[in-house]
Amino acid sequence: MKGFTAVLLIWTLISPSSSDGSSGGSSREAWPTHLACREGGLEVLYQSCDPLQDFGFSVDQCSNQLKSNLNIRFGIILREDIKELFLDIALTAKGSSILNFSYPICEEDQPKFSFCGRRKGEQIYYAGPVNNLGVDIPKGEYHVLLELYTETRATVACANATIISS
Ligand SMILES: *[C@@H]1O[C@H](CO)[C@@H](O)[C@H](O)[C@H]1NC(C)=O
Numbered sequence: 001m002k003g004f005t006a007v008l009l010i011w012t013l014i015s016p017s018s019s020d021g022s023s024g025g026s027s028r029e030a031w032p033t034h035l036a037c038r039e040g041g042l043e044v045l046y047q048s049c050d051p052l053q054d055f056g057f058s059v060d061q062c063s064n065q066l067k068s069n070l071n072i073r074f075g076i077i078l079r080e081d082i083k084e085l086f087l088d089i090a091l092t093a094k095g096s097s098i099l100n101f102s103y104p105i106c107e108e109d110q111p112k113f114s115f116c117g118r119r120k121g122e123q124i125y126y127a128g129p130v131n132n133l134g135v136d137i138p139k140g141e142y143h144v145l146l147e148l149y150t151e152t153r154a155t156v157a158c159a160n161a162t163i164i165s166s
């Protein structure tokens with residue numbers, strides 16, 4: 001998990017600095033591409049698409065025969081309170097859209113994770129299981145856009161990822 005620690009350190013160092021106040025014209029360079037896992041015929045690369053910050057993410061054991069209970073690590077500095085938190089996923093392959101879905105992660109009366117309810121400015125680090133579908137990922141290259149946002153539609157994190165199954 002050396003890579004992950006490095007990412008954590010990096011985003012601690014480069015966390016949101018003074019914003020220039022101008023809208024639209026983003027001249028800053030893109031965030032670096034990180035490796036979330038490369039194992040068992042599966043490679044997952046991601047890049048933050050939130051202009052304000054990068055974040056750390058890794059999958060402990062990945063495989064193109066995706067298990068239904070994956071252990072992940074995720075670290076970020078919160079830009080918003082996360083009383084409620086939702087995840088939107090858009091999956092595309094060869095330029096065509098395959099599926100879109102939206103998943104509630106924190107709901108006010110049903111917090112699924114220990115970090116639900118944390119406040120803006122806090123640093124969260126989650127290492128543990130996530131429930132997902134156990135599926136065999138067909139060979140190919142996929143692109144995924146992920147967005148975490150709050151009940152007011154404020155972005156908490158955004159990433160675009162490339163998944164290569166071989
Ligand atoms: C994220 O999107 C950018 C812009 O479309 C692209 O250049 C980059 O390769 C993507 N990164 C990953 C890891 O998919």
Ligand SMILES: *[C@@H]1O[C@H](CO)[C@@H](O)[C@H](O)[C@H]1NC(C)=O
Pocket residue numbers: 090097098099100
């Ligand atoms: C997913 O959402 C995008 C953008 O709203 C849309 O263009 C696309 O057709 C949707 N894909 C599916 C499979 O519903």
